[in-house]
Structures are given as structure tokens and as C-alpha cells.
Amino acid sequence: MNEKMSSKRSEAEQLSFIWKNIERIATCMMTTCHGPQLRARPMRGIARPNENAIVFLTARSTDKPHEIAANPNACLCFGDVSSNTFISLSGAIAVTEDTERARELWGRAQDSYFPQGPADPDAVLLTFTPKSGEYWDAPSNPVVIAIEFIRASVVGERPLLGDNAEVTMRTPLLPPDR
Amino acid sequence: MNEKMSSKRSEAEQLSFIWKNIERIATCMMTTCHGPQLRARPMRGIARPNENAIVFLTARSTDKPHEIAANPNACLCFGDVSSNTFISLSGAIAVTEDTERARELWGRAQDSYFPQGPADPDAVLLTFTPKSGEYWDAPSNPVVIAIEFIRASVVGERPLLGDNAEVTMRTPLLPPDR
Numbered sequence: 247m248n249e250k251m252s253s254k255r256s257e258a259e260q261l262s263f264i265w266k267n268i269e270r271i272a273t274c275m276m277t278t279c280h281g282p283q284l285r286a287r288p289m290r291g292i293a294r295p296n297e298n299a300i301v302f303l304t305a306r307s308t309d310k311p312h313e314i315a316a317n318p319n320a321c322l323c324f325g326d327v328s329s330n331t332f333i334s335l336s337g338a339i340a341v342t343e344d345t346e347r348a349r350e351l352w353g354r355a356q357d358s359y360f361p362q363g364p365a366d367p368d369a370v371l372l373t374f375t376p377k378s379g380e381y382w383d384a385p386s387n388p389v390v391i392a393i394e395f396i397r398a399s400v401v402g403e404r405p406l407l408g409d410n411a412e413v414t415m416r417t418p419l420l421p422p423d424r
Numbered sequence: 425m426n427e428k429m430s431s432k433r434s435e436a437e438q439l440s441f442i443w444k445n446i447e448r449i450a451t452c453m454m455t456t457c458h459g460p461q462l463r464a465r466p467m468r469g470i471a472r473p474n475e476n477a478i479v480f481l482t483a484r485s486t487d488k489p490h491e492i493a494a495n496p497n498a499c500l501c502f503g504d505v506s507s508n509t510f511i512s513l514s515g516a517i518a519v520t521e522d523t524e525r526a527r528e529l530w531g532r533a534q535d536s537y538f539p540q541g542p543a544d545p546d547a548v549l550l551t552f553t554p555k556s557g558e559y560w561d562a563p564s565n566p567v568v569i570a571i572e573f574i575r576a577s578v579v580g581e582r583p584l585l586g587d588n589a590e591v592t593m594r595t596p597l598l599p600p601d602r
Contacts, residue, residue, distance in 0.1 A: 275501035277455045284499035286512035321462035323453035323501050334464035358583050382466050405536050
């Protein structure tokens with residue numbers, strides 16, 4: 247997808263769009279460095295827009311805490327192929343011990359993996375702090391896309407397919423529009 | 425998503441599953457290194473299973489060729505939140521000049537961006553060669569998931585939610601099951 251896009255949203259609206267879609271899509275691919283290689287795995291985190299953070303509960307016995315200790319840089323990719331919405335967040339992950347926060351994030355899924363509950367010694371929190379982000383919000387309706395391709399070709403322009411912006415990440419300036 | 429999963433597929437079936445879903449999902453997030461930071465963008469490539477490659481047409485004037493020259497390691501993430509299918513491919517990207525191949529991959533979308541056609545000096549091919557891959561093929565039906573959570577909790581096991589495997593990438597051993 248190399249469509250030339252531009253944004254009609256204000257910076258506050260761009261941040262709000264990113265945080266809203268992080269919460270909506272929920273499952274991301276978390277890419278970390280495994281030596282020189284990049285690898286990703288699906289993770290479902292809890293967005294904390296007011297802290298500019300996304301928090302994940304995971305097992306200490308997986309590869310992630312070791313990879314993060316060696317190199318904390320990470321990228322979270324949120325993608326919804328049906329609505330043609332994609333978000334890339336660049337930042338770093340910290341491995342944190344915080345039983346209180348683990349308790350707050352706890353759900354039925356966690357009970358199955360950590361039988362000792364939020365104080366389970368294998369349960370650990372990963373706190374991702376995004377530094378910069380980019381989103382692509384393209385139309386998913388093929389008729390809309392076709393009409394824009396025809397318009398662009400008639401006027402000799404590149405098609406404008408939706409909205410794209412790079413954003414310096416921070417807490418949202420507007421309440422998320424739900 | 426920290427579900428403990430295991431695979432009932434043979435190695436040939438695992439490779440076939442990965443290549444089939446790469447073609448089906450089509451749009452991936454391509455993560456590259458921008459200095460120490462990791463960043464991603466949505467890209468729609470052409471899978472070439474028989475060459476163990478995924479090929480992308482892009483504009484030389486974007487950041488990607490520079491990032492790849494500095495560090496060719498990349499990760500492609502394919503995700504379909506509606507079917508709960510996720511794939512991570514680790515490998516490297518080569519920037520290649522191949523007007524013949526560009527011609528073969530050419531479509532209407534390309535015409536809008538590269539008015540001079542496959543020989544447009546701004547059009548460049550990115551060939552991604554996956555080295556290793558991992559997939560997560562989880563049930564998307566909430567009733568199926570709930571029943572497995574109940575079963576696991578009754579027998580004191582972690583729930584088995586679908587199929588997961590790490591695969592050494594190569595050309596598929598079986599024709600993709602379509």
C-alpha cells in the first residue's frame with residue numbers, strides 16, 4: 247500500500263483516533279528484537295491513554311522478558327483488514343513488577359494461566375510507552391476506492407485514499423470520540 | 425494473548441497454512457529498523473511461495489530503501505482479527521531492480537503512482553525472504569472459547585486455544601489447500 251495520503255484531522259484528533267482504534271482493535275502484533283532478527287507475536291493489552299502506555303500481562307517464562315532486557319525497543323502493530331485501519335507505534339517496553347496493577351488488569355483469562363492469581367510469581371507486566379505513532383485510515387469500500395482511482399487518473403493526480411499521519415505520542419488532548 | 429497452544433499439523437501442513445494465509449490476508453505490517461527504533465507500515469505484497477519470497481513494489485523516494493540499506497532485517501506481521509489468525513515472519517529485505525518482475529506484478533494501482541510504468545525510475549522492488557515464521561490459529565467463536573475455558577478450569581489445565589507453531593521457512597512441501 248503506497249497510496250499517497252494526507253490528513254485533514256487536527257493533531258488532537260489524530261491522537262484521539264489512534265487511542266480509540268488501539269482500544270477497538272485490542273489485539274496487536276508486538277515486534278521485538280531477538281538478536282539481529284525481528285519477531286512478533288499477537289498480544290492483547292490494556293490501553294492507558296492518560297498514562298501514554300499500553301500494559302500487557304505475560305508469563306515471565308516466555309522469551310519476551312529476556313528480549314526486552316537485551317533491547318527494550320519495540321513496535322506495536324494494530325491492523326484491521328476489514329476497515330482498512332492500520333497503526334504503528336514505536337517505543338520501548340519496561341518489564342515491571344506491580345501486583346496492584348496486575349490485580350486491576352486481572353480477568354478470567356488470566357486465572358487459567360496464573361493459578362496463584364495476580365501475585366503468581368510467573369505473572370509479569372510489560373509496559374509499552376509509545377514515542378511516535380503513524381496511522382493509515384483508508385476507505386474499505388471498493389466502490390469508493392474505484393471512484394477515487396478514476397478521479398485521480400482523469401485529473402492526472404495520485405489517488406488520495408484516506409487519512410495518514412505521523413504523530414508524536416502522548417496522552418490524548420481530546421476525550422476519545424466513541 | 426498468552427494462551428498455551430500446540431500444533432496437530434505436520435511440518436508440511438504448517439508451511440502450507442502460513443503461505444495460504446499470507447495470500448489470503450494480503451496486507452501485512454512491514455516492520456523495519458529506523459536507527460534503534462522499530463517502525464511498521466501496511467504493505468500489500470505478492471507471495472511467491474515457490475521462491476520463498478514476498479515481493480513488494482514501492483517508491484524509491486520513501487524511507488524504506490534507506491532503512492533497508494542500513495539494516496535489512498525485517499518482520500512481516502499478517503493479522504486477521506476476525507478469524508483470530510496471526511503470522512510473524514522474520515527475515516531480511518533486499519532492494520532489487522528488476523523491470524521484468526515489476527512488469528509481472530504491475531496493476532492498475534501501480535499506474536496511478538508510477539506514470540512511466542514498470543520502468544519508472546521511482547519504482548523499486550523489495551524482496552523479503554523469510555527465515556523463520558510463527559503462526560497462531562485460534563478459534564474466533566466466543567462459545568467455543570468459553571467452553572474450552574470451562575473445560576480447562578474443570579480439569580485444572582491451561583486452555584488449549586487453537587494451533588501455534590514455529591516454522592523454518594522454505595518453499596511449501598504441499599500445494600496450498602484452497
